Amino acid sequence: MITVLALLASLLPAFGAAVTFAGGRDVRHVKFWSTAPVAAAFVLTLIVALDHGTGGTSVRGWTIGTAGDYSISVGARVSGLSALTAVLVAGVALCVQVFSASYLGGEPRYASYAALISLFTAAMLTVVYAPDLIVLLVGWEIMGACSYFLIGHYWEKPEARSASIKAFLMTKAGDVPFLFGIIALGVQAHSFQIFVVLQAAHNDVYDHPGWIAALLLCGVLGKSAQFPLHSWLPDAMAGPTPISALIHAATMVAAGIYVVALLYPIFALAPDVLIAMAVIAAITMCGAALCALAQTDVKKILAYSTVSQLAYMLGGLSVGGRSQAMYLLLVHGAFKALLFLAAGVVIHRVGSNELSAMGGLRFRMPITYGTMTIGLLALAGIPPFSGFFGKEGVLGAAFDASGEFAAPGKIVLTFGLITAGITAAYALRMWLGIFHGPFPDAPQEHEARVEAPQTELIPLILLAIPAAALGVVVLFGSDFSKALGGWYGESGSLLGSSAADLWPGGFTTLLSLLFALGFGTLVFLAWRRNPQADPAVTLLGPARGLLLNGFYFDRVIALALVRPTRAAARLVAYLDTNVLDAYVRGSGVGARGLGTMLRRLQTGSVQFYLTCLFLGVVIMAAVYAYVGTVS
């Protein structure tokens, strides 16, 4: 029964998208049809999650066709992992739709925007509830396509156009190995159904699990914006802010982490890939946090922060902390979406993205101030907010890691602690920069207390609740892990996952709080000295330029990939013109040459013509006589 509800939940937003696309531009019609199906889907996911409880996995599928020896089935697979993630997805999508109704409601292309968000939600729910790897892939790709359209929503701006293509290309660069990985999985397990694939990992059926895991990891790197496929996420901030909240904070980038958690038994068979994951996560979390500290655009700070937090999740997965990573995913979805939406409100108010144009909004926008503070505290990992428990869970798992997870554990622990400190630093910088300090001269600003409209505030408040309160789950001990289910989707067992208790361990907690307080104090002192200036300028010094441009990573890519590709294209064009076309032109030249030679026979002299004629006659006569006499 719950599988049918789950399937319905993933189909309803698609239906809503279709109706919105077909229905034209009537704004009220669009507003209704964009929010109502998503709200219904949210309710359904809640019912599914509550009904599932801590039970095992239930699958229902209908085979719709075959591809060679393999059958493809649609339906739903409800496990603890998918139920919880689906609630997150539907919840954030609903908040974003409600927020957008007033944020973008007056703009010309609101109808297509809302429809695409609904379609995106449907695709993400398909990924989450997929019973079959092929169906998962379909949802995965549709998400990529919707992301392309939505990032490029303001296609009048060239940076939006190039950002959407960049996002698409970079995720595709990861998706191609991902496809190969899925095909390898399906072929070796003789089926694409997820429970068969996981059982095959349990029974050690796979020939080279290391290669498969590496291929799958490529897709995850692309979709979840980890090094080296990370630079599309900051540029994707050229799209509307609610999009960043939905896609680039809570759902699409989380899909990569979700897939790793889903196919965890396969990754567990490949210790080399786990080390690689840990190294990549470590590089990404530190590098992105440093870049976030230097950015002046509020949305870019949040983008780099997302990359860094996703690296935390990836790091958690690489040390065997599957439950901890998924917990961090859920809370991160909540507080990051909150932060993005609040940032959107502030940006609308101030009329600019830059931190330098903001300041002193504490009393002018109190509700936004309150909710954003909650979100930033969760981000910085301050108890008792949920982000604290999420981060501590990952660090604890890294500390307690043993066996094949030991080496990744050390890497993740070291860099995780450093990053915790830097995270606190940039969160504090953002808080101080937006809400405290002197009030800059902005032409749109006035003294009166002008808060955002209600439809924008309600999602903020709704998201602030889990951001603040979700830490309470930890009080229930290891029940979250039980709800999440084991590696193979079975219920309640703690098979293979270590330290499933989310209660923070003592040693790592102390260290991380020390780091956070230390770095935070540095930022506060720098700010105090000169409230009007950017604290990052004094703290980072000469490194600021490097960090502001993201370690000039894009230039490296341009040098390594773009220039050779362009040179190759020029070479091909040259070959086409001068080698292939030379043959074509050569045939023309040859024909003309032949014609000219033949034209020389037309001398105009009748006697010459007659000579040729009689020559032919003589030859014919001679041949005829010879043949006639000899034979």
Add this chain to the structure above:
Amino acid sequence: MSHGYLSPTGVEIAFVLVGLVTLGSGLLVVTVKNLVYAALWLIVCMGSIAVEYLLLSAELLAWIQVLIYGGAVIVLFLFGLMLTRAPIGPTEELNVRNRWPAAIVGLGAAGTLVTVVVQAYQHTWFDPRGAVSLGSAQALGGQLFKYWVLPFEVLSVLLLAALVGAIVLSRRGGALGAQAPNEEAEA
């Protein structure tokens, strides 16, 4: 009545000698640079062919050959030479650069024809005197007006057509009025 090649009869000897004269004068007709000399050598050629006819006992034909060719046709040529103001003296460019291809064609034709003829008629002999009765004026006239009357009449029509054609072509003015100012400019 067959005898070998190496013991020719008197007719054959005479035939060969006159044949040499024919060929020689023919060659001179086509190679000599002076057009008037060419015409004169043509008379010699025609004459020697008439002698050949006599040797083949075609009497009437021999005299008709001399009369018409030697008498009328050559005179026509000489008149043509005069009227077109052909150079009376020798001219260098009289043989065109088509010489060598034409020579090849001529030699090829000669080779082919001679080979075919010799191979076909190696074993054929005939007595030329046996046809004397057929060559006389009486015999020829009888044949002509017994079996060949119709072609004879048609031939006379053809001669009429040729006559009319020649007159029309060579008129000045009248039907050829467009040419009149042209030649007046030359004249």
Add this chain to the structure above:
Amino acid sequence: MHAVYPLVLGALLFAIGLYGVLARRSAIAVLMAIELLLNAVTLNLVSFGAILRDQYGMGQIFTLFIITIAAAETGLGLAIVLLLYRQRATSDLGEQRELAEPVEPYDSDELLAVDEVEAGAAR
């Protein structure tokens, strides 16, 4: 008499006449060579008439006809030569080039130039 003698003589005379038609430059010389061709043919006919001795006497009668036609043809031919001379002040056949096709020089750059013009227009 062996049949080969008159026939070979006729063949050689024909070849000489063919050479004359193809090689001589003056129109009247060409007409003279045509006479040689016709005479070779008549010689052939007469000798076959003597060899075969048919009841119709075709060899010699046909020769009579050919001589007549040759004479008429010579007359008309000379009339044409006269006309040619009147129009062009020459009876030189080598100079008559109306049938000629002029040979224009070409080179491959011409084709390349066309491609560039088209590419420039498309851009």
